[in-house]
Amino acid sequence: DAGITQSPRHKVTETGTPVTLRCHQTENHRYMYWYRQDPGHGLRLIHYSYGVKDTDKGEVSDGYSVSRSKTEDFLLTLESATSSQTSVYFCAISETSGSINEQFFGPGTRLTVL
Amino acid sequence: EDQVTQSPEALRLQEGESSSLNCSYTVSGLRGLFWYRQDPGKGPEFLFTLYSAGEEKEKERLKATLTKKESFLHITAPKPEDSATYLCAVQLRGTSYGKLTFGQGTILTVHP
Numbered sequence: 076d077a078g079i080t081q082s083p084r085h086k087v088t089e090t091g092t093p094v095t096l097r098c099h100q101t102e103n104h105r106y107m108y109w110y111r112q113d114p115g116h117g118l119r120l121i122h123y124s125y126g127v128k129d130t131d132k133g134e135v136s137d138g139y140s141v142s143r144s145k146t147e148d149f150l151l152t153l154e155s156a157t158s159s160q161t162s163v164y165f166c167a168i169s170e171t172s173g174s175i176n177e178q179f180f181g182p183g184t185r186l187t188v189l
Numbered sequence: 190e191d192q193v194t195q196s197p198e199a200l201r202l203q204e205g206e207s208s209s210l211n212c213s214y215t216v217s218g219l220r221g222l223f224w225y226r227q228d229p230g231k232g233p234e235f236l237f238t239l240y241s242a243g244e245e246k247e248k249e250r251l252k253a254t255l256t257k258k259e260s261f262l263h264i265t266a267p268k269p270e271d272s273a274t275y276l277c278a279v280q281l282r283g284t285s286y287g288k289l290t291f292g293q294g295t296i297l298t299v300h301p
Contacts (some may be wrong), residue, residue, distance in 0.1 A: 178235070
């Protein structure tokens with residue numbers, strides 16, 4: 076998994092509780108991404124980071140926030156979890172190679188919001 | 190609207206029966222097209238990057254090709270271990286941070 080770990084790997088939580096997912100990389104790549112994967116929707120980008128403390132929104136960012144205080148760590152926070160955020164979350168990393176960003180994915184976190 | 194469509198949704202093959210998966214895209218400007226393999230319960234695994242029409246890449250029993258409107262992933266003499274979901278994604282021109290638009294995937298099952 077290209078030196079990427081995600082924690083926790085599985086989590087069950089209740090509606091309204093805050094949840095933080097962690098992505099850790101050992102590759103020293105500049106870019107980090109959070110995706111969610113749902114049946115019928117494929118992989119969709121939530122937020123991404125292009126450097127320490129530099130983040131921006133993806134296509135499905137409502138209800139999520141992120142932080143990156145170190146190159147190796149990218150956190151995804153659900154401030155108040157809802158059942159619609161039940162999903163599998165993947166972290167990805169990339170390093171620019173010319174203008175192409177080949178992305179490498181972590182093992183995923185399965186989140187269930189009851 | 191930029192779209193990526195993969196077909197078929199599911200494909201069942203006998204071991205040794207060659208076939209192709211399709212990824213068609215309607216985007217304003219293509220910077221690169223990527224193929225990934227995803228096993229159940231795991232993250233997508235990078236396979237290939239294609240940059241321009243006419244390009245081909247090979248890896249073991251897999252060969253990816255690219256035209257101006259679509260990409261094919263050809264699987265020659267597949268084995269049961271090739272069973273997985275195959276995803277394609279495109280990166281558009283003007284997206285320096287590497288935003289990818291993914292297709293829904295093709296679920297490949299190879300029977301012994």
